[in-house]
Structures are given as structure tokens and as C-alpha cells.
Amino acid sequence: MSEPENTGSGEGTGKRRIIVVDDEPFVLKVLARQLSLLGYEVHTFERAQDAISMLDTGGPGAHVVFTDLQMPEMDGVEFVRRLAGARYEGHLVLVSGEDPRILRSAERLARAHGLNVLGALPKPATREQLKDHLSRAEGAREARGSEAGPKYPxxxxxxxxxxxxxxxxxxxxxxxxxxxxxxxxxxxxxxxxxxxxxxxxxxxxxxxxxxxxxxxxxxxxxxxxxxxxxxxxxxxxxxxxxxxxxxxxxxxxxxxxxxxxxxxxxxxxxxxxxxxxxxxxxxxxxxxxxxxxxxxxxxxxxxxxxxxxxxxxxxxxxxxxxxxxxxxxxxxxxxxxxxxxxxxxxxxxxxxxxxxxxxxxxxxxxxxxxxxxxxxxxxxxxxxxxxxxxxxxxxxxxxxxxxxxxxxx
Missing domain, CATH: 3.20.20.450 (EAL domain)
Known part of the structure; x- marks a missing residue:
């Protein structure tokens, strides 16, 4: 497995961690830089299998995963299925240049798998779009922390x-x-x-x-x-x-x-x-x-x-x-x-x-x-x-x- 690139400042910084998966190196770097400028610790992967392997082996977890859909070896749909199988509990954002209808279908599929989907973004995603989706993740985390999902008898x-x-x-x-x-x-x-x-x-x-x-x-x-x-x-x-x-x-x-x-x-x-x-x-x-x-x-x-x-x-x-x-x-x-x-x-x-x-x-x-x-x-x-x-x-x-x-x- 190739070692993930870490564009953040590492463990112990208090930053929230993001995993980005995209087989296009230039797109991967641009997205990682935008996210790091927003204050996140970013780990990037060109192969979806490497991201899965890191999660499976107990490596650094992720609060949010950004993934492309059209990738060789393991495409985004299979990656989503594998995330669900790994019981990934963080949030997921789909980022793709595919037809919006395909993007919506993939989003519905991810939700059906029980994943916490923040949404889907077309390529190239703007900084404001990223900021908006990440703010939803923070809001959901705060809601879970404050409510703790009360179970009423x-x-x-x-x-x-x-x-x-x-x-x-x-x-x-x-x-x-x-x-x-x-x-x-x-x-x-x-x-x-x-x-x-x-x-x-x-x-x-x-x-x-x-x-x-x-x-x-x-x-x-x-x-x-x-x-x-x-x-x-x-x-x-x-x-x-x-x-x-x-x-x-x-x-x-x-x-x-x-x-x-x-x-x-x-x-x-x-x-x-x-x-x-x-x-x-x-x-x-x-x-x-x-x-x-x-x-x-x-x-x-x-x-x-x-x-x-x-x-x-x-x-x-x-x-x-x-x-x-x-x-x-x-x-x-x-x-x-x-x-x-x-x-x-x-x-x-x-x-x-x-x-x-x-x-x-x-x-x-x-x-x-x-x-x-x-x-x-x-x-x-x-x-x-x-x-x-x-x-x-x-x-x-x-x-x-x-x-x-x-x-x-």
C-alpha cells in the first residue's frame, strides 16, 4: 500500500481529519489544498483500495471522506459499498464530473447503505461548496453530541x-x-x-x-x-x-x-x-x-x-x-x-x-x-x-x- 500524503500537520493538532480519494493527481492536489486551507488535516489517495486498507488496518480514521466515482480498479460505487462494509461512521461527500443524474443515483445508493452522506458535488468543487458541506458535518456532530439520540420508553x-x-x-x-x-x-x-x-x-x-x-x-x-x-x-x-x-x-x-x-x-x-x-x-x-x-x-x-x-x-x-x-x-x-x-x-x-x-x-x-x-x-x-x-x-x-x-x- 502506498503511503498517503498528509497535507495537514499530523496527529495531535486538534484538526478534523479528511480523506480524499481521486485518481487524477492534479484534481487531488487542488481539492486537498482547498480543504487544508479550511483548517482540516487531509490525507489523499489515488487508489480507493489504499484508503480502504488504511481504514481496515486501524490507521487514522476520517471525519469526512471525499471520493470520486470514476476511478480504475475500484470505482466509487464499489468504494461506497466497501465503506459501508467497514462500518464507516463518518461523513461522505461524492465529487465527480459525471452526469448529475448518475451522481444523484450514487448518493441515494450511499444513503441506502446507511452512510452519512453530506451530498454530492460536481467537479470542480468550489471552496464555498466545500465549506457549506463541511459545515453540515460539524452541525450534525454537534447535534449528536448535544442530543445523544434520546431513546424514550x-x-x-x-x-x-x-x-x-x-x-x-x-x-x-x-x-x-x-x-x-x-x-x-x-x-x-x-x-x-x-x-x-x-x-x-x-x-x-x-x-x-x-x-x-x-x-x-x-x-x-x-x-x-x-x-x-x-x-x-x-x-x-x-x-x-x-x-x-x-x-x-x-x-x-x-x-x-x-x-x-x-x-x-x-x-x-x-x-x-x-x-x-x-x-x-x-x-x-x-x-x-x-x-x-x-x-x-x-x-x-x-x-x-x-x-x-x-x-x-x-x-x-x-x-x-x-x-x-x-x-x-x-x-x-x-x-x-x-x-x-x-x-x-x-x-x-x-x-x-x-x-x-x-x-x-x-x-x-x-x-x-x-x-x-x-x-x-x-x-x-x-x-x-x-x-x-x-x-x-x-x-x-x-x-x-x-x-x-x-x-x-
Whole structure:
């Protein structure tokens, strides 16, 4: 095995270590120099096998690995597979001059192997791109260090559901044409007595695993209806979107529960929308169709959430009349600079228009995403560029801030 070149200052410096693998010496040197100037200790390899051998033999580990895809002997795809086999726990960045679609496929493959992928970069990668990806690695490391992945006992979660510890946060949705606030999506959080506000990603798996989804939704839906009803101003048409799961679509009394909850809160059913994630529309199709039809009869809106990520998108549009399509963030964010993503978004918007459905762009993360969705005449947008999920009392302040920002846009 050839000895790796170390462009950093060695062990004991406190610098974070990076491995770079590329069979082109000039590209390797340029990338290594950029990374070392950012303050990292860099080890370079022209052969992927040498990098694997160093990791296998207990040599210096790496916090981040940068690798090319097109390499002789062992290409980047095999290298990724070998990294997964070696149980590499650091982060991975793919850097390649290959077609962006191949790069995305390799990125998805690496994620499927369980690797911590920071992203994929075209050659030549700029210093700003490198800095952006490395900052994500630092952020992920700090999050792991501060949270340490809390594991909550089932009894604690059941108690939280039944004692009112679950609270709703709301992410705004606005009109792309006028900037008007169209509605909010309710996103559940756990107000934990020890850990503070805990996002749903930390406990929703436990809810689904133990069949608590129906009880979960029946606990949080009435409070969401009451909070948004209390927020409405005279003449307001603010809509509320709530996520559903298959467990709700198997409970035949669910439409009556929704109607009763809305009546108690004084919230018009015509301004309520139920979001169904398409990949969850499996199981008892007869019960699902029964419940969805009854929800429609009550004038409750129905939306396909995360459109394009499941296996039955067109079948669902064929079999049932939905009012709204929410195009998944994995297609929206960055589509202004990616021909493939742009084509998918345009096709989805055209399909929705022909079916007379409202379109919502999820994952609008920056001004470029925003302007691109406006150019494509998407109806509404949702994402961090507009507003993060927030407590109900924060919405009026955000609303004023958004009005000022939209005037500048």
C-alpha cells in the first residue's frame, strides 16, 4: 500500500481529519489544498483500495471522506459499498464530473447503505461548496453530541399522549403569486419535562410501531383546530392542514370525529385539509376509500403529501379525487439549477393543472427556489425560506415579518 500524503500537520493538532480519494493527481492536489486551507488535516489517495486498507488496518480514521466515482480498479460505487462494509461512521461527500443524474443515483445508493452522506458535488468543487458541506458535518456532530439520540420508553410516550404533553407547531404556507398567507400545516412536538421541545422525528417511529397513531391524532387534532380558530381574524380564510396515517384511514368513525372536533372548535370544515402521504396508502383499500369519501362529503379538503416519492402516485390520482398535490421537497429544492428536477416539477405542475388541483411546493429553502416556483406558476409554497415550524403564539409576529419580506421580494 502506498503511503498517503498528509497535507495537514499530523496527529495531535486538534484538526478534523479528511480523506480524499481521486485518481487524477492534479484534481487531488487542488481539492486537498482547498480543504487544508479550511483548517482540516487531509490525507489523499489515488487508489480507493489504499484508503480502504488504511481504514481496515486501524490507521487514522476520517471525519469526512471525499471520493470520486470514476476511478480504475475500484470505482466509487464499489468504494461506497466497501465503506459501508467497514462500518464507516463518518461523513461522505461524492465529487465527480459525471452526469448529475448518475451522481444523484450514487448518493441515494450511499444513503441506502446507511452512510452519512453530506451530498454530492460536481467537479470542480468550489471552496464555498466545500465549506457549506463541511459545515453540515460539524452541525450534525454537534447535534449528536448535544442530543445523544434520546431513546424514550413507551410508557413515557403513552403518558405524554394522555396527559397533554403533545403540542402543535405550525409551518406557514403562502401564495406564490400574492404572498398572502394561505394556511398552516400542523406538526406535532413533544413538550418533554426533561428535554424540552422534542421534534416528531424523535418519537413518531415509536408511535407507529406500537399502533398509537389513531390515539395520537385524536389527541392533537382538536387542539390544532381550536388554536387556529382562535387565531382567525374577521374575513380570514386561513386553512389548517393535518397529516393522516393508515391507522386513521382504517377507523370508520374517523370522519365523524373530525366533524365533531371542528364543530366544537368553531372551525369551518371547508378550511380543513387532510394530508395523506402516498406511500402510506396501502392496506385495507375498502376502508380507506370509505373514509376518504366521507371526508370529501363533509367538504374537508384532501391532499397527497410528498408527491412523487411513493409507488402509487398516478394510481391514487386515478382512483380518487384529491384537491391538492404537495410536491416533495426532494424535487423542489435546487430544481432551478437541475434540469432533471426541473422537468419532474414542470410535469407534476402540468398534471395537477389538468386535474384542476391546487399545487404546493414543499422545501422552498432559498430565494432561488422561491423565484423558480413563481416562474412555474405553482400556487403555494412552504419551506424554511418562508417560515420554520413555530408555536401558535409566534404566528402573528411572523405574519408581519413575512409581509415586509414579501414586499422586498
Amino acid at each position: 413507551l410508557d413515557d410516550l403513552v403518558s405524554a399522549i394522555r396527559t397533554g404533553q403533545l403540542v402543535n407547531y405550525y409551518q406557514p404556507q403562502v401564495s406564490l403569486a400574492t404572498g398572502a398567507v394561505a394556511g398552516v400545516e400542523a406538526l406535532v412536538r413533544w413538550r418533554h419535562p426533561r428535554d424540552g421541545i422534542v421534534s416528531a422525528g424523535e418519537f413518531i417511529g415509536l408511535v407507529e410501531q406500537h399502533g398509537l397513531v389513531d390515539e395520537f391524532v385524536r389527541e392533537v387534532l382538536p387542539s390544532a383546530l381550536s388554536e387556529i380558530a382562535g387565531l382567525q381574524l374577521p374575513g380570514d380564510e386561513l386553512r389548517l392542514s393535518v397529516n393522516l396515517s393508515m391507522d386513521n384511514l382504517n377507523a370508520l368513525d374517523f370522519p365523524d370525529f373530525v366533524a365533531a372536533s371542528a364543530a366544537n372548535a368553531g372551525f369551518p370544515l371547508s378550511r380543513l385539509s387532510m394530508e395523506i402521504t402516498e406511500r402510506r396508502l396501502v392496506g385495507d383499500q375498502l376502508s380507506s376509500l370509505d373514509i376518504l369519501t366521507r371526508l370529501k362529503l363533509k367538504r374537508i379538503g384532501l391532499a397527497i403529501d410528498d408527491f412523487g416519492t411513493g409507488h402509487a402516485s398516478l394510481a391514487q390520482l386515478r382512483d380518487f379525487q384529491y384537491d391538492e398535490i404537495k410536491i416533495d421537497c426532494s424535487f423542489i429544492h435546487g430544481s432551478y439549477a437541475d434540469e432533471s428536477l426541473d422537468a419532474i416539477v414542470r410535469a407534476s405542475l402540468s398534471l395537477a393543472k389538468q386535474l384542476k388541483m391546487t399545487t404546493v411546493a414543499e422545501g422552498v429553502e432559498n430565494a432561488n427556489d422561491w423565484h423558480h416556483m413563481r416562474e412555474l406558476a405553482c400556487d403555494r409554497a412552504q419551506g424554511y425560506f418562508i417560515g420554520r415550524p413555530m408555536a401558535v403564539e409566534e404566528l402573528p409576529r411572523w405574519r408581519n415579518e413575512w409581509a415586509s419580506r414579501f414586499r422586498q421580494l
